[in-house]
Amino acid sequence: xxxxxxxxxxxxxxxxxxxxxxxxxxxxxxxxxxxxxxxxxxxxxxxxxxxxxxxxxxxxxxxxxxxxxxxxxxxxxxxxxxxxxxxxxxxxxxxxxxxxxxxxxxxxxxxxxxxxxxxxxxxxxxxxxxxxxxxxxxxxxxxxxxxxxxxxxxxxxxxxxxxxxxxxxxxxxxxxxxxxxxxxxxxxxxxxxxxxxxxxxxxxxxxxxxxxxxxxxxxxxxxxxxxxxxxxxxxxxxxxxxxxxxxxxxxxxxxxxxxxxxxxxxxxxxxxxxxxxxxxxxxxxxxxxxxxxxxxxxxxxxxxxxxxxxxxxxxxxxxxxxxxxxxxxxxxxxxxxxxxx
Amino acid sequence: xxxxxxxxxxxxxxxxxxxxxxxxxxxxxxxxxxxxxxxxxxxxxxxxxxxxxxxxxxxxxxxxxxxxxxxxxxxxxxxxxxxxxxxxxxxxxxxxxxxxxxxxxxxxxxxxxxxxxxxxxxxxxxxxxxxxxxxxxxxxxxxxxxxxxxxxxxxxxxxxxxxxxxxxxxxxxxxxxxxxxxxxxxxxxxxxxxxxxxxxxxxxxxxxxxxxxxxxxxxxxxxxxxxxxxxxxxxxxxxxxxxxxxxx
Ligand code: B12
Numbered sequence: 035x036x037x038x039x040x041x042x043x044x045x046x047x048x049x050x051x052x053x054x055x056x057x058x059x060x061x062x063x064x065x066x067x068x069x070x071x072x073x074x075x076x077x078x079x080x081x082x083x084x085x086x087x088x089x090x091x092x093x094x095x096x097x098x099x100x101x102x103x104x105x106x107x108x109x110x111x112x113x114x115x116x117x118x119x120x121x122x123x124x125x126x127x128x129x130x131x132x133x134x135x136x137x138x139x140x141x142x143x144x145x146x147x148x149x150x151x152x153x154x155x156x157x158x159x160x161x162x163x164x165x166x167x168x169x170x171x172x173x174x175x176x177x178x179x180x181x182x183x184x185x186x187x188x189x190x191x192x193x194x195x196x197x198x199x200x201x202x203x204x205x206x207x208x209x210x211x212x213x214x215x216x217x218x219x220x221x222x223x224x225x226x227x228x229x230x231x232x233x234x235x236x237x238x239x240x241x242x243x244x245x246x247x248x249x250x251x252x253x254x255x256x257x258x259x260x261x262x263x264x265x266x267x268x269x270x271x272x273x274x275x276x277x278x279x280x281x282x283x284x285x286x287x288x289x290x291x292x293x294x295x296x297x298x299x300x301x302x303x304x305x306x307x308x309x310x311x312x313x314x315x316x317x318x319x320x321x322x323x324x325x326x327x328x329x330x331x332x333x334x335x336x337x338x339x340x341x342x343x344x345x346x347x348x349x350x351x352x353x354x355x356x357x358x359x360x361x362x363x364x365x366x367x368x369x370x371x372x373x374x375x
Numbered sequence: 376x377x378x379x380x381x382x383x384x385x386x387x388x389x390x391x392x393x394x395x396x397x398x399x400x401x402x403x404x405x406x407x408x409x410x411x412x413x414x415x416x417x418x419x420x421x422x423x424x425x426x427x428x429x430x431x432x433x434x435x436x437x438x439x440x441x442x443x444x445x446x447x448x449x450x451x452x453x454x455x456x457x458x459x460x461x462x463x464x465x466x467x468x469x470x471x472x473x474x475x476x477x478x479x480x481x482x483x484x485x486x487x488x489x490x491x492x493x494x495x496x497x498x499x500x501x502x503x504x505x506x507x508x509x510x511x512x513x514x515x516x517x518x519x520x521x522x523x524x525x526x527x528x529x530x531x532x533x534x535x536x537x538x539x540x541x542x543x544x545x546x547x548x549x550x551x552x553x554x555x556x557x558x559x560x561x562x563x564x565x566x567x568x569x570x571x572x573x574x575x576x577x578x579x580x581x582x583x584x585x586x587x588x589x590x591x592x593x594x595x596x597x598x599x600x601x602x603x604x605x606x607x608x609x610x611x612x613x614x615x616x617x618x619x620x621x622x623x
Contacts, residue, residue, distance in 0.1 A: 055477075059433060116399075118511075118536070120509065123562060124509045124562050124563070125562070127511045128511075129511075131534065131535070132509065176380065190514055191390075191474055191514075191517070194470055194471040194474055195474050195475060197471055198425070198471040198472065198474075198475050199475075215591075226499075238469075239470075240469060240470045240471075240514065241469045241470065241471060242469045245469070245471075267519070315561070316561045316590075316591040317591075320561045321561075349560070349561040349562060350562050353560065
């Protein structure tokens with residue numbers, strides 16, 4: 035199997051020669067930026083640099099996938115949000131204190147949404163990557179879900195208060211914003227993405243599991259139906275309480291956070307949705323050494339997690355050595371097992 | 376010692392019974408409400424329910440009827456917020472619910488603040504809060520601010536992406552002696568340490584007490600940077616501030 039076949043098989047919960055290593059969010063680090071001369075903020079705005087930085091996850095780190103969207107704001111920028119693009123050492127971000135929408139009636143997904151430089155950058159980067167690596171590595175795109183777009187376009191607090199005050203209006207907002215999710219997703223599939231990450235931050239750190247069921251389950255079912263490549267749902271933070279719902283959506287995979295144990299998560303998801311994750315970012319990848327990384331990789335493998343990788347966008351100052359340890363540990367574990375059997 | 380049945384308001388009794396599990400907290404909260412009038416209990420109940428219109432109305436009525444503003448604040452609003460904080464910490468409620476309680480708190484404070492400031496009644500202390508440079512996560516910081524205000528502190532919120540200079544300027548401008556910094560990114564955590572150094576360079580470090588928090592921050596990290604305290608949640612933030620203000 036090559037990397038692409040391995041990732042696609044694992045996303046479909048089919049047999050693999052070894053567990054693939056994958057980060058469906060972002061692998062950008064300052065070290066990698068220097069290595070290929072693709073620093074932020076340029077790597078978030080220029081297709082060639084974006085593709086070059088993304089490719090390092092395969093060429094330098096030995097992961098089985100390439101994911102060119104390092105941030106969560108490309109489409110929000112195209113929708114009209116004000117963006118702080120930051121510098122090499124930080125991620126760009128939406129100025130959520132200056133919301134662009136107040137009610138469902140304000141919501142407009144512009145006709146030329148996909149021609150905006152910041153959405154185009156992503157589709158162009160995917161085209162470049164497809165051409166260069168398309169047969170060997172899985173190219174993963176990213177389209178933000180309507181809940182996260184709600185934070186960006188309405189501001190987090192107004193949006194969360196709306197969800198409590200007026201569920202009908204909230205549903206209407208989500209339904210209108212979902213067009214951005216679908217259009218951007220389809221454009222990336224068209225450009226050559228093998229799979230899509232779909233972050234939608236309805237995390238247990240912010241909202242209850244009932245919220246997920248009330249507002250997002252049906253929309254996520256719809257995404258899984260309409261976007262005809264494997265979809266990897268990403269929600270960071272505590273999510274075990276909503277995994278039973280997520281497992282029913284028809285999403286191919288769920289990218290889960292280290293706040294949830296691999297064993298308890300697998301017990302819920304097994305046979306229904308593949309799991310991707312969940313190496314801890316701040317405490318392990320960023321602060322500890324390869325030994326600690328290896329221990330978390332092994333724990334995921336022992337639990338039967340389908341694709342192993344960091345829990346979320348890795349901290350930009352993470353050492354390359356720690357990241358390289360992930361595929362190394364996966365290979366060693368599989369070799370040991372082969373020897374024993 | 377007061378017991379649960381000493382509290383007249385049924386909603387409050389139920390809330391305590393269902394959500395306040397730790398014996399020490401249970402005793403403290405029952406004590407708080409047992410001494411509160413029925414009218415104040417009703418204000419607290421509406422606040423816990425996130426019903427800002429009722430809090431607005433009941434607070435205005437109480438003030439008009441001659442209840443002291445301090446009593447409304449302590450026995451109504453702050454007592455209600457104490458239950459909200461614990462429910463949130465224990466995951467019985469989530470951020471939207473806390474935001475709605477904070478909105479209710481604000482609706483009550485609108486009536487109380489002018490009276491307290493006209494009477495020159497001192498707040499527990501003055502706190503400057505902000506999320507550090509390069510970081511735009513503010514939900515946790517905002518919850519801390521709500522709980523600090525809910526506990527009787529005056530808080531100046533510098534928002535997100537706050538530079539060292541803005542922290543320093545704010546301390547000087549407002550004459551505050553407590554500073555709280557929040558960071559949610561490993562990339563921005565070091566900016567807490569840099570801000571502390573900037574206070575040392577400006578010769579102001581000894582005048583203030585600094586607390587830090589945010590998901591990736593730890594006690595060790597806080598010690599290493601030379602902060603005076605680390606708080607893992609909004610309730611811890613309030614106890615630190617009280618300790619710094621000598622009101623613990
Ligand atoms: C919501 C969220 C967002 C929202 C932020 C909205 C907002 N206005 O705040 C959005 C979606 C916009 C977002 C964006 C990003 N995020 Co984010 N986000 C989160 C998430 C899911 C929850 C954070 C939260 O609000 N928690 C709830 C609150 C209540 O908890 P809290 O903040 O910890 O606060 C409590 C305590 O810590 C304490 N506290 C907080 N401050 C203070 C201060 C003092 C003085 C004291 C005493 C106590 C205290 O009290 C609070 C109340 O109890 C976390 C995951 C997680 N589980 O933490 C990721 C997370 C923080 N994000 C992460 C990342 C990577 C990002 C992005 C870079 C993503 C990207 N690729 O672009 C951007 C950052 C942009 C930027 N420059 O800031 C990573 C950070 C990794 C790292 N450590 O470096 C996390 C940890 C996810 C992960 N598992 O990797 N994010």
